Amino acid sequence: MPRPTIFDVAKVAGVSIKTVSRVVNREPNVRTSTRERVEEAIAVLKYRPDQSARNLASHRSHLIGLVYDDPAAYDMPSGGYILDMQQGALKGCRSAFSELLIHPCDFRKKNVGIELKELIEETRPAGIIVAAPLSNMPKIVRAIDATGTPCVRLSPGNDLGKKCSVSTNDREVSAEMTRYLAGLGHTRIAFIKGNPDHKAVANRFLGYQDGLKESGLEFSENLVAEGDNSCGSGEACAEKLLKRKKPPTAIFAANDDMAAGALRVANRMKIDVPGQLSLAGFDDIALARQVEPALTTIRQPLVQMAERAALMLTKNNNGDSNGNAHDIIPAVMKIRESTGRAPE
Amino acid sequence: MPRPTIFDVAKVAGVSIKTVSRVVNREPNVRTSTRERVEEAIAVLKYRPDQSARNLASHRSHLIGLVYDDPAAYDMPSGGYILDMQQGALKGCRSAFSELLIHPCDFRKKNVGIELKELIEETRPAGIIVAAPLSNMPKIVRAIDATGTPCVRLSPGNDLGKKCSVSTNDREVSAEMTRYLAGLGHTRIAFIKGNPDHKAVANRFLGYQDGLKESGLEFSENLVAEGDNSCGSGEACAEKLLKRKKPPTAIFAANDDMAAGALRVANRMKIDVPGQLSLAGFDDIALARQVEPALTTIRQPLVQMAERAALMLTKNNNGDSNGNAHDIIPAVMKIRESTGRAPE
């Protein structure tokens, strides 16, 4: 039995192929009852549009590109981050009968822009999702722009510009975490900043400062260290912070990898967590639950963010009259075992 | 200027489109002089065949599918495993001007087979790479077979069958690790088995037994526990093992996630690693370097394995006269901080 075509669906539904096409492509001007008949026929026949035929006829592809920082390019093992994005993007693509093409790329290479442009021109995706921190890098965004491909940026930081974006409330929820730590009685709350290339992560630092202020706590540069999002940098920062004459009783790291690094240091220095030191991260990657004690962190809704981005690209959900949309999907706190009341 | 089609090339070369097609597809029955004329025309016009049109007419594509167990389907956070495979597959695909389509799927669902078959029929990939443990599951392999798509299996265990595969020497290197632990003076070396669905992981248990024998050590069921590859199951197994009246002085887990779970237990029970207990894993995922102390483990060459698989599918490198090939890429031991001499 050959696989059903649009003609088979049309016959079963008693309509023309054009109407089937309209339903499949979610075009307007189809009566609801007609649409339902067609949808039923599609379900009965298990019809799946042939991508090659669509692409050929429409001069577009139904591929969505997902561009992100290549985890193999350096020792940045936030695999969960990427997998979550893929999962969300895949979900969005499937619901629109599109396919996902993954494009890890290393922004440290001088010619990333050219490589990316070539890659896009070769595969002609219908749209591109760019993950942070690439989403806030001019050379990356310009390269995509040059191909004329629609693009949605994930967590581009504050420079929203003309393109669509999907972000989370990094700043607000970071303030919330800081207030939570203050509420536990901590007065010396340190912060480990992330990779400065990553603008959205920088917002977490601003949120930390907001939270301090809202809790009536003084901000001090002595309680801040700058990492690069890696676990190793978290270790280095924690060591520096904990060696201070007045060490912090709580450390809030801009991501979980760095928080995990800080935890390693605490274990090594025989500092009890959360008895003597509270530790909080951001992202809620799998690692947060695998370390001992499990990390209090903030769950970034990456899956939903990426799904939303894919939908913006595949449906025509994208925003205002200029085709702009800047969605915010809120993050939520996950209180686990690594935070507790401040020591006496 | 619109991009040139096969007609433009035919006109410039003074031949029919069929001849151009023959040249492009490296088919026989073209006079050398004709072929050269066509090739020159292609070069002059910078002609690139339109993939969609090719795919539509030929019912094939230049896509390679990578099928693996969906990490979102359960709490199995071995993200590094998947990312490494993707990286390798991507590398192989690029060198053959093909694209990679990722297909996470949940083998626990009753209708995975049907879903997978539909997905393949929709995208019509030129080949499929199936990761373990899916690669040793009849219902998965059969579903792919039913589509007639060429397929390379990654670590399918011992049931090699007719299809191509790429594996590592799980058994031999596990024996090596066991001998290494024995060489450190350990006589009660426990083993945490992995998910029994995963045949290649089962080979690691056989290797453990080989290593014991080669070291003159007695095998005992009391020193074996069965997990499911997850970090949590590693915890449960380690607890069971360490509560024995004669607890082991070394634990070898069939993967790093479970070894990390065992490490959590040791930390909780204030058992010094590696002073009182040595711990070894398998895979060398990022987590192995992020925990404290860093795990002694075995580096599985996943990147190369997946790259090899992609090349088998894209070039015609695949093996013997029956189109079979069963490549083995050896794994190597990574000795870190979690193993040391047996306590007195």
Next chain:
DNA sequence: GTGAAAGCGCTAACAC
């Protein structure tokens, strides 16, 4: 060896 014609399954433009 080479070519002509007939689709592949869909979308686009326009008719009704």
Next chain:
DNA sequence: GTGTTAGCGCTTTCAC
């Protein structure tokens, strides 16, 4: 709101 018709750029027959 819905249908008709003509391609999209290529591969496949099969004839020469």
